Amino acid sequence: MDSLHLNHEDDIHGIAGKVIRPGHQGYDSARAVWNAMIDRRPGVIVQCQNTEDVISAVNHARAKDLPISIRGGGHNVAGHAVCDDGVMIDLSGMRGVTVDPETRIASVEGGALWRDVDVASQAHGLATPGGLISDTGVAGLTLSGGIGWLRAKHGLSIDNLVAANVVTADGSLVRASAEENSDLLWALKGGGGNFGVVTQFEFALHPIGPEVMFAAPVYAVDDGPAPIRAWRDLMKKHGDLVGSLCEFSTAGGEDFPQEMWGKKVYTLACVYNGDAADGETLLQPLRELDNMVVDFSGRMTYCDLQQIFDTLMPAGEFRCYWKARYLSDLSDEMIDLAMNNALTAPSDASISSLWNFGGATTNVAADATAFGDRSMGWMYSLDSVWSDPKDDASNIAWSRDGWDAAAPFGHKGRAYLNFPGHGEDGDALTRASFGENFARLVEIKTKYDPQNRFCFNQNIRPQS
Template sequence: MNDLTTALNPITESFGTEDFGGEIFRPGDPGFDAARMVWNAMIDRRPALIARCKDVDDVIAAVSLAVTQDLPIAIRGGGHNVAGHAVCDEGVMIDLSLMRGVTVDAEARVAVVEGGALWRDVDKASQAHGLATPGGLISETGVAGLTLSGGIGWLRARHGLSVDNLIAADVVTADGVLVRASDDENPDLLWALKGGGGNFGVVVRFEFALHPIGPEVMFAAPIYALDDGPGPIRAWREFLARHGDRVGSLCEFSTAGGEDFPEKYRGKRVYTLACVYNGDAAEGETLLQPLRDLGTMVTDFSGRMDYCDVQQLFDTLMPSGDFRCYWKARYLTGLSDEMIDLAMQYAMTAPSDNTLSSLWNFGGATAQVPVEATAFGDRSMGWMYSLDGVWSDPGDDAANIAWARDGWKASERFGHHGRVYLNFPGHGEDGAALTRTSFGSNYQRLVDIKTKYDPENRFRFNQNIAPGT
């Protein structure tokens, strides 16, 4: 037990019994180690206090304690961020995992979502009414973390990013005050939340626009062998040039494993042309058929299925706490043959069979949002390249991190003005310069809003935007 924890104990013991209705964990308490664990097994940090909140009053109390004791604040929504921003050393970790409520107004097509909800919570509640809002590709991802840095999911072709569907939010700011962010109240804060990350406070409630989708959608997933060359990827690229306004897609490189693959391909490197048609399932089945006719397939996981099932397809690849992870990504101006070749080269040399890498398409509704409309900024990138290092043995850390960083740097010549997706930040070691570049012309406005709502940078465990002096 360190000096900070010892000094805080009399204060936090009173806090836990008098001012707080949730759960409190201090170093040495039963449950403390479990409470500080997040999805990425590499993250090993020890907060001075974990406040697991049950409601907004608890969040206000926890923020007020941190401010009174001059401590930084980490915010845990789903705990899924690869850099482990949900937990900090020697600060207050505000854990929202008890706040997962979702209510749907089907007539207004609006979902009200608590700050600790996971995307599976939103999908289940909204699909009960035949509605959905763009979320991520893994249902165990927290709504808050994914949304606040953009939110790239299957529905981006027709309905844009998660931030494009955020219509209001309730936020506990650094002075312990609950404020409303909407077009009518604190519109500057709403703008900043649309891509500016967790820099501005604890978002305790989101409101999202919903759209008719499902319950059945068409998911295409033809799988080709990496050894068979880039032909299907190039054909997929041309297909999306014609249909990218209706199809959310990625080419995912992986290693074939398990009984779902023919025995002769197990252990071989493959790629999947994964697509979700953003509309009628029968129409999508016809439209996506050409992607299943591009040569000899390893196997084919295509078919019509429930939207909620599609949202959970990748969950088993990334179980919480099982793997050590390091992810990097960058936006690409285009997808040239040379960039495809580079992605194939790095897929072939990945040190771990659990590792994934992907080429993601953009366009459609995502591209139609003006630069200044959201903090997320410029939408003129055509593609994204991500390298998702996933492995088990701590002794393999250096090799896997080096592979991801080398591939990320090698792709720089194909990049889009140096911009990156800030939900895949490695472990955040590239710092302020990369954050500034990624926000481009919106950066100074974000600094001004940060200075207004968090002048002491209390919320700094994120891709941080430092307040002005």
């Protein structure tokens, strides 16, 4: 450790990693996250290498009465990983994954990315539900639910979380499981980063692959909604077998016919949660509808599937603002709304999507996890992605206006808290999203973080 990390009156001693402050070499790169809009300046960044480093950082924050932000993968669109003036605990040096193929459990460090989990588990023919982009952090995605391709058969990421090691606000390392601190495990299943720093997750694994069936026929928005309606009807019938979304985007590049470049299209992206051959047969009708532009369907390895969308949004290259709303149903009117919104996106890099739910995702009682009610059938997300700061207002407005317009089709005012915009909706959205579980979450927050040290998140305030 060089002299910049020592001899400071407020420094944190005995750290295996690095302690970085404003003015130190590497400070700006250490505070940068996936969304290029985030420009906050922590008072100190602790790049942890182990659980002892995390404990030291939490104890320092408590001693100095400073708030804490937690960086796992740094992928949250609101930039919750980075705080102004407080202590930023950076777990990106803690990415270890260990798989026990006999018990089918993966032990995952708090800074791991989903690609780390996928590679380690697929070495044994196993997987657990993760996200759709492989450089997403395990921690952030999981703690607010975790919606991935395997949700039809195996549910959300939280439905596979069986235990966690957590450093709480008093600097204690506690284990949360069905047998120990079960209230904390319940809260971690959807309650976000409100309760401490998770240094290790334990996930249940399932036999997957090595080959899976990915269907991705592409149709032009100008040709109308008929393929989306056919997809909707198929998903209603087979929501226990297929994880899917209808994604609106702008065609471009050599993979598309040149006459389509710059035009709006939608992809009926589906992953069959079972044998690839069976999936190819079941999903074939979606590839035979009129006026298909191009077909990206095919069998592939699970790891390749998990990385297929990675190039859409490289880390740190774009400014981003995302919103998502759960839907009670997917009516023709909601489909029309989504199509019209896609046509008005001010940036060709932006996407929007209709997501299906069913099967294992919805077969969970509302009070079984902090995540809450599972009776939503669908979700609508609007992901503004652009480059020029001069375009901030128009792109943010597009996501917010579309999100507001979808409110009449919404499910109990609830939203997916991994796509929170920039967090400006605050307490009202958080309360609505947790519904009847909110009061219990407040009690657990008060127990484990009574001073609200962990407040850079969709915050649940402790009782006064």
